[in-house]
Amino acid sequence: MPNSKGNRVRNGRLRLRAFQVLLLVLLLVIWHVLTSPTLLPPIYFSEPNQAAFFFGEPLKVFGRLWRWFVSGEIYEHLWVTLVETLLAFLIGTVFGVIVGLWLALAPAASVILDPYIKAINAMPRVILAPIFFVWFGLGIASKVALGVTLVFFIVFFNVYQGVREVSPVVLANARMLGASPRQLLRHVYVPSAMSWVFASLHNSVGLAFVGAVVGEYLGSARGVGYLIHQAEGFFDMNTVVAGIVLLTAFALLLDWAVGLVEKRLMVWQPRSIETERT
Amino acid sequence: MAPVLALERVSCTFLSRDDPSERYTAVDDTTLVIGEGEFVSVVGPTGCGKTTLLNVAAGLLKPSTGTVTVLGRSLGGINTRAGYMFQSEALMPWRNTIENVVAGLEFRGVAREKALERGDAWLERVGLSGFGKRYPHQLSGGMRKRVALAQMLILNPQILLMDEPFSALDVQTRQLMENELLELWSADRKSVVFITHDLEEAISLSDRVVVLSAGPASHPIGDYTIDLPRPRDVAEIRLTPHFIEIHTKIWRAMKEEVLKGYAQQQRQ
Numbered sequence: 113m114p115n116s117k118g119n120r121v122r123n124g125r126l127r128l129r130a131f132q133v134l135l136l137v138l139l140l141v142i143w144h145v146l147t148s149p150t151l152l153p154p155i156y157f158s159e160p161n162q163a164a165f166f167f168g169e170p171l172k173v174f175g176r177l178w179r180w181f182v183s184g185e186i187y188e189h190l191w192v193t194l195v196e197t198l199l200a201f202l203i204g205t206v207f208g209v210i211v212g213l214w215l216a217l218a219p220a221a222s223v224i225l226d227p228y229i230k231a232i233n234a235m236p237r238v239i240l241a242p243i244f245f246v247w248f249g250l251g252i253a254s255k256v257a258l259g260v261t262l263v264f265f266i267v268f269f270n271v272y273q274g275v276r277e278v279s280p281v282v283l284a285n286a287r288m289l290g291a292s293p294r295q296l297l298r299h300v301y302v303p304s305a306m307s308w309v310f311a312s313l314h315n316s317v318g319l320a321f322v323g324a325v326v327g328e329y330l331g332s333a334r335g336v337g338y339l340i341h342q343a344e345g346f347f348d349m350n351t352v353v354a355g356i357v358l359l360t361a362f363a364l365l366l367d368w369a370v371g372l373v374e375k376r377l378m379v380w381q382p383r384s385i386e387t388e389r390t
Numbered sequence: 391m392a393p394v395l396a397l398e399r400v401s402c403t404f405l406s407r408d409d410p411s412e413r414y415t416a417v418d419d420t421t422l423v424i425g426e427g428e429f430v431s432v433v434g435p436t437g438c439g440k441t442t443l444l445n446v447a448a449g450l451l452k453p454s455t456g457t458v459t460v461l462g463r464s465l466g467g468i469n470t471r472a473g474y475m476f477q478s479e480a481l482m483p484w485r486n487t488i489e490n491v492v493a494g495l496e497f498r499g500v501a502r503e504k505a506l507e508r509g510d511a512w513l514e515r516v517g518l519s520g521f522g523k524r525y526p527h528q529l530s531g532g533m534r535k536r537v538a539l540a541q542m543l544i545l546n547p548q549i550l551l552m553d554e555p556f557s558a559l560d561v562q563t564r565q566l567m568e569n570e571l572l573e574l575w576s577a578d579r580k581s582v583v584f585i586t587h588d589l590e591e592a593i594s595l596s597d598r599v600v601v602l603s604a605g606p607a608s609h610p611i612g613d614y615t616i617d618l619p620r621p622r623d624v625a626e627i628r629l630t631p632h633f634i635e636i637h638t639k640i641w642r643a644m645k646e647e648v649l650k651g652y653a654q655q656q657r658q
Contacts (some may be wrong), residue, residue: 285480287468289494289545299493303484323552379485382527 168349176354196324201258212271257322261315270312274305400456418607427579431592434602434652471544472549488522512540532563594624604651
């Protein structure tokens, strides 16, 4: 009966989720037991409060998160960080796609620019942050610029590779079917590069976040990175960890959104199919 | 009868990209003339430059020397009168079946509705109606070949260039496809250049079989007219005495070249 099989699949997935949640709970309990000043005699640290000082305490971390959202204090900062991340992500991706397509289809330009691209890519680009502060000030723009430099190269290299890897037979076939150079770009090169772009977008969402948060951390008056930096100044480990948890959650959310778009646009890609087991 | 496609004294020499002094002549001094409505097969041992020859006819490859004439005009650029069916997968994987079939019409600016109408008709002709929304990876090898056939024929080309189109299929599917090809072809008798390494396939389909020598510098060494009656069934015709007679004759000429080609591959 197909219905019971569907149920079995669903049960299997449910069990997997249960194990994942269990693991999380287990880790939280271990964290709690090891850092709580009263539950265990101090194993490593001489002071009972020292473990909490270095690693924070889970209950206080969640208390902090709770107060952030209840008081509404966090929204302004979260909003700034998200705007910076999304802008960096979008601008970096658009530029990456355009430049990637251009260089892949203009061999002369790519040969000339090759050593420069390699050099810029090899450079630790976070170092550019102070320069961006001078150029764009301490507001959103400097963080976006930093994120763009990180995202751009990931997308760019993937598009470049994607165009290079276009099947020569598919290309020849499209030409025989009468495609003009423009139509080749639109109907062969771009769709072929898309699978590479999406693979890179998962990476670049994370890097857009890195750009935004590192930028805030180094100099700003708003944003989650700023909150973390400030808390660190007071040795408030609970707030630092709360900020990290918050950023991780939103990075996962963005990654999931990218996956959703990918699933919609990449229906043509073969997915591995599992056989039904009874 | 005016030739539809004429390759005259065509040679193709490839230079190695790393070492320009290393040259490889795939095709040497080859003349191949295809008449109107003629089904010509080109056979030869593997690696003898059959595909190179077809790419020259398609305008995808410029010959080192020699000329290509299509319907009395010298060919520069892509041969727009020709349809090409490739040996390997050539469908656009990001387009579903119907979108693949109408791709050529879309490139030519045919109105969407009209293109889809003709696309549906062609899907039905190749036995794939109802599969329009499937993507290539969801189809079997034989079905993908049918899509490729429809994709080529919808543009109504005067010349069909086919590069071992059925070589990846199993024997049963292959004979089925060959019969379907003959049926589609007999409807309006286009000129066909059919590349294969399978002599039986060549004889059962063609009006004429051209045998190429082993590479490098391969060239035609035999030209045989196949006077088997049409319409043919490719599976049945293989059993007739006349077929076997023709096969024996051509095979005798080919055998030496096949051995040569084999020896060459061993050396590499």
